[in-house]
Amino acid sequence: MIRRIATGGRLALTVAAVALAQPVAAQAVQPATLPAIIPTPVSMTLGTGSVTLGRSVVLVAAPGTDPATVALVRAILTEAGVQAVTSAQRVAKGGAQTRVVIGAADAAIVRDALAQSGATPDDRPEGYTIAVTAGGEGGGLITLAGRDADGLFHAAQTLRQVVRRPMVPALVIRDHPAMPIRGTIEGFYGAPWSMADRTSHLDFLASVKANTYVYSPKDDPYARDRWREAYPAATLTALGTLAQRARADHVDFVYAISPGPSICFSDPADAAALERKFDALRGIGIRSFYVALDDIEYTKWNCEADKAAFGASGAEAAGIAQSRLLNAVQADLTAKDPRARPLIMVPTEYYDAKDSPYKAALRKALDPRIVVQWTGTDVVPPAISIPDAKAATKAFGRKTLLWDNYPVNDYAQSAGRLLLAPYAKREAGLSDELTGILSNPMNQEAPSRVAVAGVLAFAWNDAGYDADLTWHAAARDLAGGDTRATAALLTFFDTQHLAPTFGSQPWQEQAPRLKAVLDGVRERLADGDADARRRAIADLAAQADALADASDIIRSGVVDPGFATQARPWLDALQLWGRALQLTAAGLGAADQGNAAAARYFADAKRLAAQAAAVQTIPGATRFGGAVKIADGVLDRFIADAPGLIAS
Structure with a gap:
């Protein structure tokens, strides 16, 4: 069955759909990979094989398990594409249907499920264990064991990340917090x-x-x-x-x-x-x-x-x-x-x-x-x-x-x-x-x-x-998992990278990714090689497009709406700075070709940069308001210096 998920308003085939469309022999050699879990678990070990959730899953909750956590796990499975989550009192052996067991680590049914996976419970406060074991007929066993009620709740949060992939790798996670x-x-x-x-x-x-x-x-x-x-x-x-x-x-x-x-x-x-x-x-x-x-x-x-x-x-x-x-x-x-x-x-x-x-x-x-x-x-x-x-x-x-x-x-x-x-x-x-x-x-x-x-x-x-x-x-x-929106957010984050202190020296630098690109452009323009100059200007134009487009992508409805609302003036200014950099790239391109239009491009870039620098924070939103800062000391400096980088 081909399952589809919404991605940024468009429908995309999942990896599961692609896998089902491949020959059985090709599927068999697909390696399982370790998922990225945040916060990083204390211990995470891959096993053999993987588990497909499929259309239906059997959920077995140990007696005394918090009903709210049971409901949360049920919602996570549904969110992952499972159409039917049925309840059971015991864990059936084998079969093509995946079984999910949840409960306290000392509950008999949970202990038995962990034993089937060769896993042991984490015994630290707020600790948990997740064990995923592949079955012979495509199903498998997923066990969530909590050291306490908080630990089981944390296990559910990790499960949410694990089942984002349609093929869940066999693994054992043992985890607990370092700080109380x-x-x-x-x-x-x-x-x-x-x-x-x-x-x-x-x-x-x-x-x-x-x-x-x-x-x-x-x-x-x-x-x-x-x-x-x-x-x-x-x-x-x-x-x-x-x-x-x-x-x-x-x-x-x-x-x-x-x-x-x-x-x-x-x-x-x-x-x-x-x-x-x-x-x-x-x-x-x-x-x-x-x-x-x-x-x-x-x-x-x-x-x-x-x-x-x-x-x-x-x-x-x-x-x-x-x-x-x-x-x-x-x-x-x-x-x-x-x-x-x-x-x-x-x-x-x-x-x-x-x-x-x-x-x-x-x-x-x-x-x-x-x-x-x-x-x-x-x-x-x-x-x-x-x-x-x-x-x-x-x-x-x-x-x-x-x-x-x-x-x-x-x-x-x-x-x-x-x-x-x-x-x-x-x-x-x-x-x-x-x-x-x-x-x-x-x-x-x-x-x-x-x-x-x-x-x-x-x-x-x-x-x-x-x-x-x-x-x-x-x-x-x-970004709700949307790849394009994630990239736009990271572009924006980079322009807000500076971390000030009460002194004059920040403890994190401003716009390191953007600065590396702009420094690279300066170096290649200074090198004097014609091909290198053209590539540098093309790279600059691509970076300018990313900056200019990021705000609209962030506001498109995929990203958490609270973020776009609260960051509004910064997104307004980012778009203006991006357009100013686009004009700067056009000016450098024209100057490189000896085109007299370069001066007009640079003048327009200067005008837009001034507009961007004048954008103000939302009145009353912060204790100290004022002009919005976007990659200050990096982007503004490059745009100001650009007319002197190539003689026109």
Whole structure:
């Protein structure tokens, strides 16, 4: 049977259709290949043969398996083209029909299925095993075994990637996360995400096996300036709905409050206000909490009572006062919910690993159960090494939870930018010194997924993390698997590759792929060979076409619509810059032929470049707006220099 799938609005034959059209002998020699899975599993081994899902599959769920996960697996199989998924209580032997077994690794039916595949279960928290064994009549056995409910859910997310190919190779995957906490913190300044953005983001987090989302928008008045006040009923209901979605996505919804600008640490009324706030949120299903004490002054008290209780204001006194309050909050949380996760806090000194009186006070006085966040060696660190993390462990007296300020773009140096470079320059092995990583994303939720996918893949398996492969996978995911749209996204991502810091030097360079092409054009034009010049100009024209066409491809409806909406001004500017480069290529071609039209082409390119440079960010979308940056320092420089590269 020829099965067809929609690809970018067109119908394309699948590999399965091609395989069915070939002679049996030709099919028999087709090799199985290892699939690309993101995040990279801890262990993935190919077996012999492959399994075809076919029209119908038998699904066997072990007793006690979460019905939602069973439904998810059923939906994944249907999405992969299976027309009938029938349920059974036991695993039948042999036959042409593929059987899928799911459940806890210690369930008898799952143990037996793993044994048939010669596989053993992963025994780490959130761990899972997937075993695929080919059958003699074309069917096979696929087993998903979870160490726990979260592990089985993660197995389903991996299955989604495995069955994208119509011929599923025989293999065994044993997998578990390297870091216990993996996710994002909506902790930026400026316009918060909408509830729809947050819902989309939670679903995205589930797809990359994250387990934590921290609600901490700086511009939520009830979490910061008016933290003592109760939320309006409508907002509380919306947060409850969001927390429910997080549970369905196996993501821990953590509510963060920022009382630092006004709290009186020694006032029992303020401690009670914190507890009341958390009680109200516990009532809507939120069970994890966080107290943020960043971006505040500790050189002065907010009340005279603190001076009487802790002495003159200063770093050490602040550490003691904060510890006393947080310890009381932790005790209250545990008393009211013994299963609650530990309180998380972000300290006032969050941005380095140097010892200090403040850190010493936290180290000595803070309840050891409380999780401490740390942003690395700077607010926006250019790199993070194992020695850096070891120093933080020593300074805070516990392994820290990394708050990585990437790809957040709420500071002046990031004005006009989307930060879309791969997640890089974090050392493999950090999982031994961190309790986890939370990425602080951009105000633009969908574009944030490009870098966040890398953060979470690194947190899952830092030893096996590949930045470029994960970057490409993020583009494919946003493009819904469409090859042309994926290429257009990668072209666009490259123009947003620069990663700034609080200093003058970025920690990732701008537009490396485009720069390599443009540098190559310069070199071949300088070489003086006529054929080399013509080839260089042709290559430049092709690159210009890719830039000019990318925006329309991204907006064509295949790519996640949120991405196109939130990146609108950047896509507008990209198209103008692409057209300016097309005119530049035409100008160089004319100049190479001694054609007087070269000057007109260059003048038109300059005019379009000026229009592109004037495109502004969406007002109010980010804390610092301004002119949109597209491959700045690379593309603009080449267009400006081009008229002088060939005498006309």
